[in-house]
Amino acid sequence: MKVLGIETSCDETGVAVYDTQEGLLAHCLHSQIDLHAAYGGVVPELASRDHIRRLPILLTQTLELAGLNAADIDAVAYTSGPGLAGALLVGASVAESFALARGIPALPVHHLEGHLLSPLLSADPPQFPFVALLVSGGHTQLMRVRRVGDYALLGESVDDAAGEAFDKTAKLLGLGYPGGPQLARLATQGVAGRFRLPRPMLHSGDLDFSFSGLKTAVLNVVSGPEWDPERMADLAAEFQHAVAEVLCAKALAALKKTGLKTLVVAGGVGANQHLRQVLDEALQKKGGRVHYPEPALCTDNGAMIAFAGALRLAAGEVVGGEPAVRIRPRWPLAELQPPQSARQ
Ligand code: ATP
Ligand code: MG
Numbered sequence: 172m173k174v175l176g177i178e179t180s181c182d183e184t185g186v187a188v189y190d191t192q193e194g195l196l197a198h199c200l201h202s203q204i205d206l207h208a209a210y211g212g213v214v215p216e217l218a219s220r221d222h223i224r225r226l227p228i229l230l231t232q233t234l235e236l237a238g239l240n241a242a243d244i245d246a247v248a249y250t251s252g253p254g255l256a257g258a259l260l261v262g263a264s265v266a267e268s269f270a271l272a273r274g275i276p277a278l279p280v281h282h283l284e285g286h287l288l289s290p291l292l293s294a295d296p297p298q299f300p301f302v303a304l305l306v307s308g309g310h311t312q313l314m315r316v317r318r319v320g321d322y323a324l325l326g327e328s329v330d331d332a333a334g335e336a337f338d339k340t341a342k343l344l345g346l347g348y349p350g351g352p353q354l355a356r357l358a359t360q361g362v363a364g365r366f367r368l369p370r371p372m373l374h375s376g377d378l379d380f381s382f383s384g385l386k387t388a389v390l391n392v393v394s395g396p397e398w399d400p401e402r403m404a405d406l407a408a409e410f411q412h413a414v415a416e417v418l419c420a421k422a423l424a425a426l427k428k429t430g431l432k433t434l435v436v437a438g439g440v441g442a443n444q445h446l447r448q449v450l451d452e453a454l455q456k457k458g459g460r461v462h463y464p465e466p467a468l469c470t471d472n473g474a475m476i477a478f479a480g481a482l483r484l485a486a487g488e489v490v491g492g493e494p495a496v497r498i499r500p501r502w503p504l505a506e507l508q509p510p511q512s513a514r515q
C-alpha cells in the first residue's frame with residue numbers, strides 16, 4: 172500500500188510517499204524559515220498562504236521522485252492537528268480533495284504521533300513498549316507507549332517547551348531565527364560550568380518540566396553589569412547542559428517508574444548532539460537503549476505523517492464518514508486510540 176503523507180501544521184510544508192512493502196519512496200520539504208525570519212517567529216497568516224503556494228509543487232515533485240502517478244496512491248494521510256488552524260486547513264483540504272478525486276481514503280493523523288513513531292522509520296527500529304521523550308517546538312512530554320495509538324502521558328512541561336526555550340534563549344543572545352540549532356552550534360565552542368544556571372524541577376519528584384525560568388536566568392546573566400559578550404559560547408553551553416541534564420534525569424525516572432528499558436526521543440530538540448550524547452551514556456550505564464529518528468526527520472516532515480498513517484491503515488484502521496476537511500488545532504495525544512481492528 173502506497174500512502175501519500177501531507178504535513179502543514181506550522182512552518183514546514185512536507186510531502187512524502189511511504190510504501191508498506193518498500194518503505195519510504197520519497198519525501199520533499201519546504202521550510203518557511205526565510206519567510207518568518209524577519210518577524211522573529213511564525214506569522215500564521217503568512218504560513219497558510221505559503222503552504223497554498225508550495226503544496227502543489229511539492230506534490231508533483233514527490234510523485235516524480237517516487238516514480239509514481241497520482242493513480243498509484245492507495246491512501247492519503249494528513250496532519251489534522253495540533254497546529255495552526257489556517258496552516259492545518261491547507262493540508263487537510265488538499266489531502267481530502269486528492270482522496271475524493273481518486274476515490275481513496277484520507278486519514279487524519281496526529282502530528283505528535285508522527286513525531287513519536289518516526290524513530291520506527293530508522294534502520295534499527297525500537298520494539299514496543301517504550302518510553303517516548305517528545306521534545307519539539309511546542310511540546311515537552313514523556314509518554315508510555317504500549318503500541319500504536321496507546322499513549323499514556325507521564326509528565327510534561329508546565330510552561331515553555333524545550334525547543335521554545337532554545338529559541339527564546341537564542342533570541343535573547345541575539346542569535347538568528349530559529350534559534351535552537353544556532354544556539355547548539357555556538358555551545359560547541361563554549362565550556363559549561365563557567366556560568367551556573369538552574370536545573371529547573373530536577374528534584375520535583377514528578378515527571379514534569381519547567382523551562383521558562385531558565386530563559387529568565389539567562390536574561391539575568393546577560394543584563395548584569397559583569398556580562399561579557401565574549402563569553403556567550405560558555406553561556407550557551409551551560410544552557411544546553413542544563414536542558415539536557417533535566418531531560419535526561421526525567422527520562423530515566425520515567426523508565427524506572429514504568430520498568431521499561433527502551434527510550435525513544437522525537438521532535439526537533441532530538442537533533443541536539445549534546446542531548447544525544449548525554450542520553451546515550453546514561454542509558455548505556457543502565458543497560459537500556461535510546462532510539463532517535465534520522466536527523467533529517469527530527470523536525471517537521473511529511474515522511475512521519477505518511478508513515479504513521481500507513482501503520483494505522485495497515486493495521487486495519489477504517490476511515491469513516493462523509494468526506495470532510497478535518498482539523499483539530501488542539502488535540503491531546505493521550506486521547507488517541509489504537510487502530511480500530513486492533514481494539515477489543
Ligand atoms: P510541535 O511538534 O510541538 O508542534 P514544532 O513542530 O514546531 O512543534 P519541531 O519541528 O519538532 O517542533 O522542532 C522544532 C524545534 O526544535 C525548534 O524549537 C528548534 O529550535 C528545535 N531544534 C531543532 N534543532 C535543534 C538542535 N540541534 N538543538 C536544539 N533545538 C533544536
Ligand atoms: Mg518548524
Ligand code: FE
Pocket residue numbers: 282286307308470471
Ligand atoms: Fe512538530
